[in-house]
Amino acid sequence: xxxxxxxxxxxxxxxxxxxxxxxxxxxxxxxxxxxxxxxxxxxxxxxxxxxxxxxxxxxxxxxxxxxxxxxxxxxxxxxxxxxxxxxxxxxxxxxxxxxxxxxxxxxxxxxxxxxxxxxxxxxxxxxxxxxxxxxxxxxxxxxxxxxxxxxxxxxxxxxxxxxxxxxxxxxxxxxxxxxxxxxxxxxxxxxxxxxxxxxxxxxxxxxxxxxxxxxxxxxxxxxxxxxxxxxxxxxxxxxxxxxxxxxxxxxxxxxxxxxxxxxxxxxxxxxxxxxxxxxxxxxxxxxxxxxxxxxxxx
Amino acid sequence: xxxxxxxxxxxxxxxxxxxxxxxxxxxxxxxxxxxxxxxxxxxxxxxxxxxxxxxxxxxxxxxxxxxxxxxxxxxxxxxxxxxxxxxxxxxxxxxxxxxxxxxxxxxxxxxxxxxxxxxxxxxxxxxxxxxxxxxxxxxxxxxxxxxxxxxxxxxxxxxxxxxxxxxxxxxxxxxxxxxxxxxxxxxxxxxxxxxxxxxxxxxxxxxxxxxxxxxxxxxxxxxxxxxxxxxxxxxxxxxxxxxxxxx
Numbered sequence: 001x002x003x004x005x006x007x008x009x010x011x012x013x014x015x016x017x018x019x020x021x022x023x024x025x026x027x028x029x030x031x032x033x034x035x036x037x038x039x040x041x042x043x044x045x046x047x048x049x050x051x052x053x054x055x056x057x058x059x060x061x062x063x064x065x066x067x068x069x070x071x072x073x074x075x076x077x078x079x080x081x082x083x084x085x086x087x088x089x090x091x092x093x094x095x096x097x098x099x100x101x102x103x104x105x106x107x108x109x110x111x112x113x114x115x116x117x118x119x120x121x122x123x124x125x126x127x128x129x130x131x132x133x134x135x136x137x138x139x140x141x142x143x144x145x146x147x148x149x150x151x152x153x154x155x156x157x158x159x160x161x162x163x164x165x166x167x168x169x170x171x172x173x174x175x176x177x178x179x180x181x182x183x184x185x186x187x188x189x190x191x192x193x194x195x196x197x198x199x200x201x202x203x204x205x206x207x208x209x210x211x212x213x214x215x216x217x218x219x220x221x222x223x224x225x226x227x228x229x230x231x232x233x234x235x236x237x238x239x240x241x242x243x244x245x246x247x248x249x250x251x252x253x254x255x256x257x258x259x260x261x262x263x264x265x266x267x268x269x270x271x272x273x274x275x276x277x278x279x280x281x282x283x284x285x286x287x288x289x290x291x292x293x294x295x296x297x298x
Numbered sequence: 299x300x301x302x303x304x305x306x307x308x309x310x311x312x313x314x315x316x317x318x319x320x321x322x323x324x325x326x327x328x329x330x331x332x333x334x335x336x337x338x339x340x341x342x343x344x345x346x347x348x349x350x351x352x353x354x355x356x357x358x359x360x361x362x363x364x365x366x367x368x369x370x371x372x373x374x375x376x377x378x379x380x381x382x383x384x385x386x387x388x389x390x391x392x393x394x395x396x397x398x399x400x401x402x403x404x405x406x407x408x409x410x411x412x413x414x415x416x417x418x419x420x421x422x423x424x425x426x427x428x429x430x431x432x433x434x435x436x437x438x439x440x441x442x443x444x445x446x447x448x449x450x451x452x453x454x455x456x457x458x459x460x461x462x463x464x465x466x467x468x469x470x471x472x473x474x475x476x477x478x479x480x481x482x483x484x485x486x487x488x489x490x491x492x493x494x495x496x497x498x499x500x501x502x503x504x505x506x507x508x509x510x511x512x513x514x515x516x517x518x519x520x521x522x523x524x525x526x527x528x529x530x531x532x533x534x535x536x537x538x539x540x541x542x543x544x545x
Contacts, residue, residue: 001299003299028299053542054540054542063299070395071306071309071393071394071395071398074394075301075302075303075304075309076302079390085387086388086391087388088323090320098320098392101312101316102309102392103393104304105302148300
């Protein structure tokens with residue numbers, strides 16, 4: 001069963017189209033990575049899924065119902081983001097107690113063990129925490145709630161490297177103990193690459209790629225060779241990325257769907273191939289120009 | 299996939315209990331405003347004196363009205379504060395929808411009105427104690443709460459209603475301001491404008507004041523306040539039901 005069904009969802013802000021007819025489905029018990037550049041619409045999408053906002057047009061369903069003003073969706077979803085502001089009158093322990101009251105599947109033991117591990121004092125007040133500690137606390141909050149749909153919007157902002165590593169490990173362990181649907185948004189694909197099953201790449205409010213992360217590595221390939229040879233060989237195929245190198249060499253990234261004949265031709269012409277890392281590929285796919293920042297300076 | 303399916307009433311109850319605890323600092327403000335009001339009130343309303351031969355009598359009047367007025371202001375401001383982003387978005391950290399959030403706010407404001415009213419009414423006794431011990435008066439009218447308990451309860455009840463009425467007004471104004479920031483200027487302008495415009499005994503503000511504050515029949519007063527507050531809250535709920543959570 002699909003946990004999230006999103007069909008042609010559009011959302012406009014005053015001056016900008018945040019989501020532009022985006023469609024996808026997320027299956028039950030999968031960890032999906034949501035990746036995109038700043039302002040691509042990641043947070044807007046997650047807010048609509050969490051019922052914070054309503055789509056302007058199109059249809060978005062969570063657990064088969066529209067999440068906006070929906071108690072059932074709210075009770076089964078937890079949305080962790082970096083703007084969470086808990087009541088200044090409550091200390092961390094009291095926040096957990098309140099959460100336990102609201103979220104039926106709350107795991108009290110785990111929440112306090114995680115708090116202890118990350119050396120957060122249960123008597124501490126939320127507003128006194130540093131930025132990284134707030135992120136850590138939010139993360140513990142999100143994991144302990146055990147909600148059927150757990151959403152993390154850039155959860156590692158402000159965390160130091162050690163905590164970051166621990167977080168991803170904790171997320172994985174927790175998922176194995178208690179499989180559920182998790183959406184993880186991040187700028188850093190390399191961090192979450194080993195964790196996620198599916199990747200949803202968005203650009204300008206539209207889905208660009210949605211596939212198992214394992215397939216992504218095969219999806220595109222880099223071609224290196226003399227510029228005229230490479231250009232001739234590629235023909236009118238779409239270049240995902242191209243970069244000039246020394247001695248008239250070019251580095252071009254293209255879709256990996258060549259026939260055997262074409263590949264043999266390439267070997268004869270002295271063209272070299274190399275794999276493209278998922279992170280780089282995402283950067284290339286989402287960049288505004290083909291040559292990246294180099295174009296600005298040329 | 300096992301899904302939890304809570305009822306609206308369950309969630310409103312949970313949110314209400316949570317809010318009583320989480321909005322603790324609003325009570326600190328109540329205590330502060332009442333202390334300030336008591337200090338002002340100790341100045342006295344007035345005095346009258348009489349002198350005859352070797353006797354000199356002076357009577358000082360004190361009133362806790364100011365405490366009630368300050369509590370009303372507090373209730374009004376508290377209601378506005380519950381509609382602000384920080385508090386409104388706080389609900390969304392837990393299980394909520396807009397209806398449950400509004401309903402639990404209203405319950406919270408009702409409780410706050412009661413607490414404000416009870417403490418305001420009790421402040422009379424605090425004032426008497428202060429006057430007795432710290433001021434150079436020889437006789438203080440020392441009617442205690444147990445001598446006229448019904449009167450006290452009656453006072454608390456009506457004051458609660460007044461406070462709740464102002465909560466309802468503040469809540470609607472708060473929601474309007476959240477929808478459109480321009481109301482911060484427009485609403486006071488309208489209010490002050492109506493005072494100056496065609497004021498007198500027939501002016502709008504005077505009529506509204508008379509409508510609520512000069513009512514002598516308790517049942518009619520209760521009806522007026524309850525209906526008005528309900529209308530105000532329903533407007534606020536209707537307006538905020540489409541409101542999005544923005545950080």
